[in-house]
Amino acid sequence: MSRLVCRHSWLWLVALASAACWAQGAAPAAWPNQPLKIIVGFPAGSSPDLTARLFAEPLSKALGQPVIVDNKVGAGGNIAADAVAKARDDHTIGLMINGNLTIAKQLNPALPYDPLQDFAPLSLIGTAPLVLTAPVDPSGVSASARDFFAAARKGGDRWNYGTPGVGTVGHIGTELLKSRSRINPVHVPYPGYAQVASALLGGQLQMALLPPALAQAQVRAGKLRAIGVTSAGRSLLAPELPSLAEAGIEDFQLEIWNAFAAPASMPAAIRSRLAALIGDLARSQEMRDKLFQQGWQTVGSSPEGLANRIQADARLLGGVIAAHRIEAR
The missing domain is CATH 3.40.190.10 (Periplasmic binding protein-like II)
Known part of the structure; x- marks a missing residue:
């Protein structure tokens, strides 16, 4: 598992460095020129769906385009994650749970997307303990x-x-x-x-x-x-x-979380704009209150913060997967 994480670490560093270089620039003048789509891997009324819909209206106002929540249900969110990974229209992002971004590939090597290679992190939205x-x-x-x-x-x-x-x-x-x-x-x-x-x-x-x-x-x-x-x-x-x-249970921490991620193919300037908008929205008091009512403690991290969390959880939970030979069924 650690080799899996290390093999792609440089890809994350390159992506984040690229995002930093573009941070002072603006997204292309013509963007967005169509509705923004948020793909969610769970049904309407589920926690990920409700979170995505909280962001849809304020994002629409900020971008001047409709924001559509598209529910692609199945395989524990992996069908939706694959759709995000393969999107090439520069107007598609995903609201995902931690499993899709950390352990999915380690549970099922045949998964058609690679969480560490095919996504660009935008913002860690909320966390909750079990x-x-x-x-x-x-x-x-x-x-x-x-x-x-x-x-x-x-x-x-x-x-x-x-x-x-x-x-x-x-x-x-x-x-x-x-x-x-x-x-x-x-x-x-x-x-x-x-x-x-x-x-x-x-x-x-x-x-x-x-x-x-x-x-x-x-x-x-x-x-x-x-x-x-x-x-x-x-x-x-x-x-x-x-x-x-x-x-007395030392060195133990486990949380569930959700986050926005974009396809790795999305231009860095667009990702930077979306990450800034989403992070600012998440950290607003109004959004904090709404997310708390849904059962989330708000983070609203930078892309770097989300990338660090993905890698840390992939190492921790991946070690358990390898040690116990857990496989998706």
């Missing part, structure tokens, strides 16, 4: 996070954990957590997070990493308990919950 969630203790005693991990070590492979599928961030992240915490639950994949939560409620699972909104709804209803968040420290999205570092 929440380590468990059934409510039948004794009624609210055990500490340290007690939970002690019980998990004792439970060994008699415990099960659920995810929305093989190769998802929840799957790879839990395997990383297993190695950092010395626990050994067995993976049980489900079609989606809703089914994972149902299995937790039904007692078929002893633990799972869930998105904050889903976890908090069940925890506040008293139906599940939250052990901690997977971010390095406490998260503004769930400030009442400890980080797993507070539970």
